[in-house]
Amino acid sequence: MSFPASRHISPWVDTLPPPELGPTGFRDDASDVLVLGAGITGITTALLLQRAGLKVTVVEARRLAGSVTMHSTVKVTYGHGTLYSKIEQKRGFDAAAAYAEANVAGFGEILALERDLNIDCMLERGHPHVIYAEQPEEVEAVEAEARVAERIGLPVTLGQEAPVPFEVAAALHFTDQAHFHPGRYLAGLAEAFVHGGGNIIEGVRAREVSEESHHCTVGTAAGKLAAAHVVVATHYPFLDRGGQFSRMTARRSYGIAAVLPGGSNAGMAINAGSPTRSTRTVMLDGEELLIVVGEGHGVGHVSETGQRWARLQQWAQERYGVTDFRYHWSAEETSTLDHVPFVGFAAPGSNRLLLATGFDGWGMTNGTAAAMLMRDLILERDNSWAATFDARRAETSLPGKEFVKHNLHIGKMWLKDRVGGPPNGSPEELEPGDAAVLKVDGEQTAAHRDENGALHAVSAVCTHMGCTVGWNDGEKSWDCPCHGSRFNPDGEVLHGPATAPLSKQSLG
Numbered sequence: 001m002s003f004p005a006s007r008h009i010s011p012w013v014d015t016l017p018p019p020e021l022g023p024t025g026f027r028d029d030a031s032d033v034l035v036l037g038a039g040i041t042g043i044t045t046a047l048l049l050q051r052a053g054l055k056v057t058v059v060e061a062r063r064l065a066g067s068v069t070m071h072s073t074v075k076v077t078y079g080h081g082t083l084y085s086k087i088e089q090k091r092g093f094d095a096a097a098a099y100a101e102a103n104v105a106g107f108g109e110i111l112a113l114e115r116d117l118n119i120d121c122m123l124e125r126g127h128p129h130v131i132y133a134e135q136p137e138e139v140e141a142v143e144a145e146a147r148v149a150e151r152i153g154l155p156v157t158l159g160q161e162a163p164v165p166f167e168v169a170a171a172l173h174f175t176d177q178a179h180f181h182p183g184r185y186l187a188g189l190a191e192a193f194v195h196g197g198g199n200i201i202e203g204v205r206a207r208e209v210s211e212e213s214h215h216c217t218v219g220t221a222a223g224k225l226a227a228a229h230v231v232v233a234t235h236y237p238f239l240d241r242g243g244q245f246s247r248m249t250a251r252r253s254y255g256i257a258a259v260l261p262g263g264s265n266a267g268m269a270i271n272a273g274s275p276t277r278s279t280r281t282v283m284l285d286g287e288e289l290l291i292v293v294g295e296g297h298g299v300g301h302v303s304e305t306g307q308r309w310a311r312l313q314q315w316a317q318e319r320y321g322v323t324d325f326r327y328h329w330s331a332e333e334t335s336t337l338d339h340v341p342f343v344g345f346a347a348p349g350s351n352r353l354l355l356a357t358g359f360d361g362w363g364m365t366n367g368t369a370a371a372m373l374m375r376d377l378i379l380e381r382d383n384s385w386a387a388t389f390d391a392r393r394a395e396t397s398l399p400g401k402e403f404v405k406h407n408l409h410i411g412k413m414w415l416k417d418r419v420g421g422p423p424n425g426s427p428e429e430l431e432p433g434d435a436a437v438l439k440v441d442g443e444q445t446a447a448h449r450d451e452n453g454a455l456h457a458v459s460a461v462c463t464h465m466g467c468t469v470g471w472n473d474g475e476k477s478w479d480c481p482c483h484g485s486r487f488n489p490d491g492e493v494l495h496g497p498a499t500a501p502l503s504k505q506s507l508g
């Protein structure tokens with residue numbers, strides 16, 4: 001399936017003016033807290049801690065706002081598909097209510113920060129976010145979500161109207177939700193943080209953290225840094241002190257944006273069925289764009305990823321009549337097996353090392369709530385959601401059916417790569433654009449010939465825990481099916497948990 005041309009970049013990355021940060025750089029500033037990762041979770045945590053009087057440094061492997069936050073649909077909402085009913089099923093009603101309380105607080109904090117700091121981030125509120133059933137068999141899921149949301153006390157209404165140009169069988173409205181430009185919002189937070197005396201170190205990947213009785217030390221390629229507390233806000237955490245890896249999954253999702261003809265019926269909506277179609281609109285550079293996100297799959301499990309954009313475009317064309325496509329992009333998101341993020345101290349006995357991950361596709365309010373919770377934990381303040389989100393529950397809760405299934409799958413991926421392994425072959429035979437994992441001189445080799453004819457060959461063994469990477473043709477990257485690490489054709493880390501590159505393979 002081919003798809004009409006559009007630019008391979010997210011609309012937010014394309015329209016982000018560079019933030020005015022002033023001097024930043026690698027220096028050991030004797031900080032109270034080191035925050036690793038400068039997405040919405042890391043930057044919000046850093047700013048909230050600074051506002052509470054602590055000295056904070058942010059360490060970012062790539063660029064400020066360089067990762068998932070900038071590839072999101074960016075609905076700022078606490079209407080999260082059918083998550084309240086799923087959480088109630090897995091953890092009980094109180095956990096669903098605590099999840100709601102945290103996300104409502106995260107929503108309020110975003111509005112308050114935007115207002116207090118006067119951030120020009122195109123924030124619009126007043127829109128409903130609508131979870132709809134298109135098919136009769138999806139109605140029960142939407143009604144079940146409505147029942148839990150009503151019992152929690154969330155402002156919802158159930159009907160049959162959705163902001164989509166086709167009929168639906170049921171529609172749950174979360175009223176008065178919002179959306180914004182994530183880059184402009186993060187730039188506003190980062191500018192306030194740096195002007196308040198904080199430092200953001202860009203281009204430095206954290207590789208290890210040691211936690212001692214009075215402080216933590218972070219090892220990076222540029223040297224060591226120390227602080228009383230360390231917050232790992234790197235999306236997928238690069239350390240697993242509390243057994244989180246065995247209870248997390250990593251998925252990739254795809255996004256497209258197209259010019260929406262005037263008068264179209266469109267707003268923030270998501271279907272309850274499958275495949276996912278999450279929609280919203282945005283005015284960018286004087287044009288109204290329709291954004292459609294969906295077509296998710298486990299990272300590293302699909303090679304022909306370009307097809308995913310084609311399917312989204314076809315759906316948008318059929319349903320909305322759009323033909324003028326502007327952007328396409330993809331990104332990764334993590335989930336926990338019980339759908340509640342892991343937030344808090346990283347391991348039993350840990351009281352200086354914290355992490356936040358597993359936002360299940362809803363990281364605007366969850367990431368902000370995580371920042372509020374981690375601030376409270378560091379300041380030893382009470383927080384009523386702490387127990388529900390406790391990242392250490394991974395270690396203590398009993399393995400369920402999904403835990404066994406998930407870890408059997410990872411075990412199989414690992415074993416498959418060792419028993420038999422990839423076929424023998426010669427990378428020299430690859431045509432421009434081709435990629436393959438081959439056994440070359442006994443080594444598992446990930447080889448790609450780029451469109452200019454140059455051959456790139458690296459070890460196919462993921463530097464995280466040794467699974468074999470697979471090719472992602474849409475993003476031209478090597479993706480790991482075990483925990484979602486991603487590497488470019490020269491082996492450089494694009495996404496953790498891996499912190500070290502794939503080693504270069506010499507050919508011939």
Ligand SMILES: Cc1cc2nc3c(=O)[nH]c(=O)nc-3n(C[C@H](O)[C@H](O)[C@H](O)COP(=O)(O)OP(=O)(O)OC[C@H]3O[C@@H](n4cnc5c(N)ncnc54)[C@H](O)[C@@H]3O)c2cc1C
Pocket residue numbers: 036037038039040041042059060061062063064065066067068069070071072073074075076077204205206207233234235238253254255293330331332333359360361362363364365366367496499
């Ligand atoms: C397609 C898609 C659509 C989505 N739509 C929505 C939506 O509509 N609403 C919503 O609420 N959520 C949505 N989400 C989820 C949301 O975007 C994410 O949960 C959120 O952006 C995660 O923020 P983060 O700060 O945790 O991660 P990131 O933004 O990825 O930030 C993590 C940072 O850590 C850095 N880093 C990684 N490793 C290291 C290291 N070792 N050392 C130092 N730095 C490191 C990375 O470079 C990165 O900058 C969506 C997600 C996807 C994939």
Ligand code: FES
Pocket residue numbers: 462463464465466467480481482483484485496497498
């Ligand atoms: S991401 Fe864990 S083994 Fe590759």
